[in-house]
Amino acid sequence: MSNALLPLKINAHLERPGFRLQARLELPPRGVTVFFGPSGSGKTTLLRVIAGLERWPEVEVSIHGEAWQTPDYFRPVHQRSLGFVFQEASLFAHLTARQNLVFALRRAHTGPALCDWQQVVTLLGLEDLLDRRPDQLSGGERQRVAIARALLVNPRILLMDEPLASLDEARKQEILPYLERLKQAVDRPILYVSHSPTEVARLADHLVFLDNGQIKASGPIEPLLSDLNLPIRLGEDAGAVLPGQITGRDAQWHLAHISLQGASLWVKDQGADVGTAVRLRILARDVSLALTPADDSSILNILEATVQGWKVDAHPALTLVQLQLGAHSILTRVSTQSASRLGLTVGQRVWAQIKSVAIL
Numbered sequence: 085m086s087n088a089l090l091p092l093k094i095n096a097h098l099e100r101p102g103f104r105l106q107a108r109l110e111l112p113p114r115g116v117t118v119f120f121g122p123s124g125s126g127k128t129t130l131l132r133v134i135a136g137l138e139r140w141p142e143v144e145v146s147i148h149g150e151a152w153q154t155p156d157y158f159r160p161v162h163q164r165s166l167g168f169v170f171q172e173a174s175l176f177a178h179l180t181a182r183q184n185l186v187f188a189l190r191r192a193h194t195g196p197a198l199c200d201w202q203q204v205v206t207l208l209g210l211e212d213l214l215d216r217r218p219d220q221l222s223g224g225e226r227q228r229v230a231i232a233r234a235l236l237v238n239p240r241i242l243l244m245d246e247p248l249a250s251l252d253e254a255r256k257q258e259i260l261p262y263l264e265r266l267k268q269a270v271d272r273p274i275l276y277v278s279h280s281p282t283e284v285a286r287l288a289d290h291l292v293f294l295d296n297g298q299i300k301a302s303g304p305i306e307p308l309l310s311d312l313n314l315p316i317r318l319g320e321d322a323g324a325v326l327p328g329q330i331t332g333r334d335a336q337w338h339l340a341h342i343s344l345q346g347a348s349l350w351v352k353d354q355g356a357d358v359g360t361a362v363r364l365r366i367l368a369r370d371v372s373l374a375l376t377p378a379d380d381s382s383i384l385n386i387l388e389a390t391v392q393g394w395k396v397d398a399h400p401a402l403t404l405v406q407l408q409l410g411a412h413s414i415l416t417r418v419s420t421q422s423a424s425r426l427g428l429t430v431g432q433r434v435w436a437q438i439k440s441v442a443i444l
Contacts, residue, residue, distance in 0.1 A: 093145070098129075103129075105133075114271060169230050175233070180216060180217055181215070185214075193237060198238050204235050210229065241275065242272055329342065330357070344411070371416035386436070391429065
């Protein structure tokens with residue numbers, strides 16, 4: 085195996101007054117890994133440890149097989165081939181966006197270029213922003229320049245610490261499509277800190293869930309979000325994220341046909357070409373259960389599924405039920421009374437009535 089395919093390895097133990105972080109992780113060498121959890125759980129501390137911004141003796145960091153830190157060795161931050169995007173853009177206020185990017189380009193790490201100037205400018209939509217100073221840019225525009233600056237240092241790994249946290253909801257929605265494009269275009273690992281379920285659903289390939297300085301779960305996003313036995317509680321945002329492909333459309337009713345592994349759905353047609361790979365989000369609150377298929381319902385997607393298990397939700401009046409849908413697992417949230425009335429059993433055939441599906 086070449087170094088480019090070796091996983092990222094982190095083993096960190098640190099203590100300070102009122103807080104302890106214990107993390108042993110092996111992360112994929114490509115895609116977006118999201119560090120997710122409540123405030124104070126250790127997400128940003130772990131990211132800063134990987135970057136070398138916090139130096140502790142009981143830390144080991146290896147990137148693509150190259151040691152950045154051991155108990156006997158510490159590589160300084162400026163010698164670590166990384167790009168870091170903070171919550172605030174932190175651009176040089178006296179320089180234009182172009183000059184900020186040139187500054188980063190002059191300090192690029194050696195090695196095969198991640199992407200060139202024009203690719204970065206096009207990817208992040210900066211063509212009309214280059215000659216403006218930071219005070220002439222919106223918050224979302226400043227963050228796009230900050231991300232471009234991090235890319236132009238030619239990092240082996242990109243670290244992003246809640247880059248949308250300081251933005252209002254409109255600016256977040258503005259910049260999320262650029263982050264999705266970045267994810268597809270950049271063939272380097274991205275470690276992304278967030279406490280937003282929406283960002284997790286749209287960006288994560290791999291999820292690390294932290295709570296009180298402990299790693300509670302780590303793995304691919306699809307099985308983690310629908311696993312009843314893991315302590316990932318998203319409240320109203322509980323649900324599944326599934327990969328699919330557009331395989332047809334109904335022009336009369338403006339619908340797109342999405343094929344999953346062993347199942348299919350109709351969703352609102354957003355104009356993507358047939359053959360396009362998509363990511364779907366199905367929230368537990370948008371799925372109801374029936375023991376027989378309804379032929380007089382307004383719900384478009386009524387699919388046969390199998391009960392895999394259930395668990396009382398945060399409030400005892402509600403129950404989360406895990407369903408097998410083709411090769412995938414989804415969740416539904418029903419009243420505990422309804423779960424009892426339906427007489428659910430593991431392996432039972434039911435009909436999942438999916439009221440809404442979002443293409444991410």
